[in-house]
Amino acid sequence: MKPLRLAAMTATSALGHGLAAQRAALEQGRSGLSQTPFEHCDLPCWTGAVEGLDVPLTGTWAAWDCRNNRLSERALDQDGFRAAVAASAQRHGADRVGVFVGTSTSGMLSTEHAYRAIDPGTGRLPADYDYRTTHNPHAAAEFVRLQLGLQGPALAICTACSSSAKVFAAAYRALDAGWCDAAVVGGIDSLCLTTLYGFHSLQLIADDICRPADVHRKGISIGEAAGFALLERGARSGDLALLGYGESSDAYHMSAPDPDGRGAQLAMRDALERAGLHAADIGYVNLHGTATPANDASEDRAVMRVFGAQTPCSSTKGYTGHTLGAAGIVEAVIAALAVEHGFLPASITTREKDPAIEGNIVLQPQRATIRAALSNSFGFGGNNASLILGRAA
Amino acid sequence: MMTVGVLSVGLSAPGLPSWAEGAAVLRGERPYQPATLAAYAPVLLPANERRRATAAVRQAFRAGEEAIAGRDASALATVFASSDGDLNILNRICGALTSPGHVVSPTDFHNSVHNAAAGYWGIATGARAPSTTLAGYDGSFALGLLEAATQVVSERHPVLLVAFDVPAPEPIALQRTHADSASCALWLQPPDARDNTATLELGLTDAPETDCADEPLERARRGNPALRALPLLLLLARAQPGRVVLPMAGGRRLAVALRG
Numbered sequence: 001m002k003p004l005r006l007a008a009m010t011a012t013s014a015l016g017h018g019l020a021a022q023r024a025a026l027e028q029g030r031s032g033l034s035q036t037p038f039e040h041c042d043l044p045c046w047t048g049a050v051e052g053l054d055v056p057l058t059g060t061w062a063a064w065d066c067r068n069n070r071l072s073e074r075a076l077d078q079d080g081f082r083a084a085v086a087a088s089a090q091r092h093g094a095d096r097v098g099v100f101v102g103t104s105t106s107g108m109l110s111t112e113h114a115y116r117a118i119d120p121g122t123g124r125l126p127a128d129y130d131y132r133t134t135h136n137p138h139a140a141a142e143f144v145r146l147q148l149g150l151q152g153p154a155l156a157i158c159t160a161c162s163s164s165a166k167v168f169a170a171a172y173r174a175l176d177a178g179w180c181d182a183a184v185v186g187g188i189d190s191l192c193l194t195t196l197y198g199f200h201s202l203q204l205i206a207d208d209i210c211r212p213a214d215v216h217r218k219g220i221s222i223g224e225a226a227g228f229a230l231l232e233r234g235a236r237s238g239d240l241a242l243l244g245y246g247e248s249s250d251a252y253h254m255s256a257p258d259p260d261g262r263g264a265q266l267a268m269r270d271a272l273e274r275a276g277l278h279a280a281d282i283g284y285v286n287l288h289g290t291a292t293p294a295n296d297a298s299e300d301r302a303v304m305r306v307f308g309a310q311t312p313c314s315s316t317k318g319y320t321g322h323t324l325g326a327a328g329i330v331e332a333v334i335a336a337l338a339v340e341h342g343f344l345p346a347s348i349t350t351r352e353k354d355p356a357i358e359g360n361i362v363l364q365p366q367r368a369t370i371r372a373a374l375s376n377s378f379g380f381g382g383n384n385a386s387l388i389l390g391r392a393a
Numbered sequence: 394m395m396t397v398g399v400l401s402v403g404l405s406a407p408g409l410p411s412w413a414e415g416a417a418v419l420r421g422e423r424p425y426q427p428a429t430l431a432a433y434a435p436v437l438l439p440a441n442e443r444r445r446a447t448a449a450v451r452q453a454f455r456a457g458e459e460a461i462a463g464r465d466a467s468a469l470a471t472v473f474a475s476s477d478g479d480l481n482i483l484n485r486i487c488g489a490l491t492s493p494g495h496v497v498s499p500t501d502f503h504n505s506v507h508n509a510a511a512g513y514w515g516i517a518t519g520a521r522a523p524s525t526t527l528a529g530y531d532g533s534f535a536l537g538l539l540e541a542a543t544q545v546v547s548e549r550h551p552v553l554l555v556a557f558d559v560p561a562p563e564p565i566a567l568q569r570t571h572a573d574s575a576s577c578a579l580w581l582q583p584p585d586a587r588d589n590t591a592t593l594e595l596g597l598t599d600a601p602e603t604d605c606a607d608e609p610l611e612r613a614r615r616g617n618p619a620l621r622a623l624p625l626l627l628l629l630a631r632a633q634p635g636r637v638v639l640p641m642a643g644g645r646r647l648a649v650a651l652r653g
Contacts, residue, residue, distance in 0.1 A: 042495075095597070095645060104506065108483075111565070115487040124564055131568035136477065137507055137528035142643045153597070153644050155536055156528040158478075158507035166525060170540060173547035177395055179539075179597060194486050197495045198502030247523035251515040254442075255503040263521050380503055381512025383524060 003241035008084035011227035014048030048223025048321030066107035066134035075226035098180035101141035102163030102187035104325030107134035160379030165328025186228035210291035212315035223321025227329035244275025250382025261302025283370030289315020318349030335373035398589030403460035403578035419630035437517035449479035453510035460578035474537025480561035532642035551582035572616030
C-alpha cells in the first residue's frame with residue numbers, strides 16, 4: 001500500500017501530556033502507574049490515571065462534559081495538533097477530512113455517576129445527565145469532529161481493545177476509496193468502575209503492578225489515555241508514515257485469546273504484506289502485552305511464528321497501563337516515537353522473564369536504529385489489529 | 394462515489410420479520426401490521442454461546458443469518474453497526490456498581506463490549522476475516538454502510554453489514570428510546586460479481602434525509618437506528634431505480650442510488 005504520512009500526532013496518558021512526556025518516561029524507564037484508588041474503587045490494584053481531568057468543560061462544550069471528552073480535549077490541545085488539522089482542512093476543505101475515533105467505554109463513567117444519583121422517589125436519572133453527549137460511543141467521535149470544526153463523516157470504531165488501531169485501517173481505506181483527503185485518527189478511553197470491576201470479575205486484574213512477560217504475571221493494570229494522528233497522502237522518502245495494517249478475528253472465544261494466536265498471526269502477516277516488508281525489516285514490535293497469563297503466552301507464540309526470537313519486542317503496558325480502546329493509538333504513537341528517536345522501550349515492570357516466553361523481550365531501554373515498528377492490539381470478541389509505523393521508503 | 398453490488402438482504406423488525414416477508418410488505422403486496430417479534434435463537438451459535446447471547450446479539454444474528462442463508466460465510470468480513478449495543482447489560486452493570494460489593498457478572502462484562510455481536514458471529518461462522526463494529530447514534534446504518542462499501546471498494550472483498558439496536562430498559566430508556574428491536578443486513582460485494590441482485594452507488598451529500606411516505610413505516614424508520622435503512626430497503630424490495638439520502642450522525646449525509 002502507499003504509505004500515509006503522519007502529519008501530526010499526540011498522546012496523553014498516565015505518563016503525562018504530550019509527546020515529550022511520553023518519550024521522556026519511555027527513555028528513562030519511568031512508569032505512570034500508581035496504587036492511588038480511582039473514585040471509591042476498593043480493589044487492590046494499580047491504575048494509570050491521567051492528571052488534570054477535574055476541570056469541567058464549559059461554554060459551548062458544557063453539554064459534552066465528561067471525563068472522556070475532557071481527556072480528548074486535553075490531547076487535542078497538544079503538540080500543535082489543532083493547528084495541523086486546521087491547515088489540512090484549509091487545504092482540502094473541512095468536509096474532506098474524515099474523523100475515525102476508537103473507544104471502548106466512551107463516557108461510561110457519566111452513566112455510573114447518574115445511576116448513583118437516581119432519584120429514589122421517581123427512579124429517574126438526574127436531569128443534568130445526557131447519554132448522547134457523554135456515554136453513547138459515537139459521542140467520542142462527534143466531540144472530536146466538532147472540536148476540530150470538521151464536516152466530514154465521523155466514525156466511532158468500537159472493537160474493544162483494538163478500537164484505535166482499527167481506525168488506521170478504516171482511514172486508509174477512506175482515503176483509498178476517495179471520500180476524504182486527510183484523516184484524523186485516534187482513540188480515547190477513560191477510567192470507570194465498569195472496566196475495573198468487570199475485568200476483576202474475569203479475574204484478569206492484577207493486585208500487583210502489571211508485569212508483561214513475567215513468570216509471575218497476574219493480569220492487567222487499567223489505564224486511561226487519548227491520542228490522535230493526522231494522516232495525509234503523499235509521504236516522501238524518510239517521512240514518518242503508516243506503512244501497513246492488518247486485521248483479523250480469532251473466531252475462538254469472547255474473552256480469551258486463541259492459545260495458538262492464529263488470528264494474531266494473520267493480522268501481523270497481513271500488515272507485513274501490505275507494507276511490502278519482510279519480518280526482518282521490523283526493528284521493534286510493540287506487543288499487546290496485557291500481562292494476563294493467557295494473552296502474553298498466545299501473543300508470544302504468534303510473534304515467534306511470524307518474527308522468530310531475534311526481533312526486539314516489548315509491552316509498554318507497564319508504563320501506561322492497559323488503556324483499552326485507546327491502546328491502539330497510544331502504542332502506535334510509541335512505535336512512531338521509537339522509530340523517530342531511535343530507541344527501544346523496555347518492558348520496565350518485567351522482573352523475571354517467563355522461561356516459556358521465547359520472544360526477545362527488551363528489558364532495558366536501548367538505543368537502536370529502527371526503520372519500521374509493528375504494534376499489536378487485540379480485543380475482546382477476538383478482534384485483532386496490527387499496524388506498521390516507520391519511515392517511508 | 395463508490396459502486397458496490399448487493400448479493401442478499403436480511404431484515405427483522407415488527408411487521409417485517411424477515412426480508413422474504415418484509416419485501417412483500419414494502420412492495421405493498423401485504424399489509425404492514427407491526428407486531429412484536431417472536432423470540433429468536435441464533436441457529437449458528439454453539440449451545441454455550443447461544444445461552445449467553447444477549448437480546449442485541451440475537452437481534453443482530455436474526456438479520457445476519459437470513460442474509461447468509463445457504464452460503465458459506467466462513468471467510469466473510471463483517472461490519473456491525475449499532476447505536477447503543479446492549480443497554481440492558483449496561484443497566485445491570487451500573488446497578489451492580491451501586492450495590493455493596495460491586496459484583497459485576499463476568500458474562501455481563503464480556504457481553505458489554507460494543508463488538509459482542511461480532512465476537513459471537515466469529516465464533517458461529519469460524520470466520521477469521523476482519524471484523525469492524527462501529528457506533529453512529531441515529532446514523533449507525535449509514536455509517537456502517539459507508540464503512541462496509543469502502544471495504545468492498547478498497548479491499549475488493551465481500552462484506553456482510555449488520556445494523557441492529559434493541560430497546561433500553563428503564564431508567565436509561567428515558568434518555569435513549571428505541572420503539573422496538575430491529576436489525577437489517579446487506580451482503581455487499583464488488584459490482585462485477587456475477588450473482589449480484591442489485592447495484593448501489595454511494596456518495597456524500599448535504600441534501601435532507603429521505604423519509605417514508607407511509608406514516609406507519611415512517612414511525613418504524615424513526616423508531617430504531619437500524620430502520621433508518623427503510624428508504625433504501627423500499628427501493629431494493631421494489632427493484633426500483635432511485636436515490637435516497639440516509640442520515641449519518643453529524644457531518645454530512647449518505648446518498649445511495651439503486652442503479653437501474
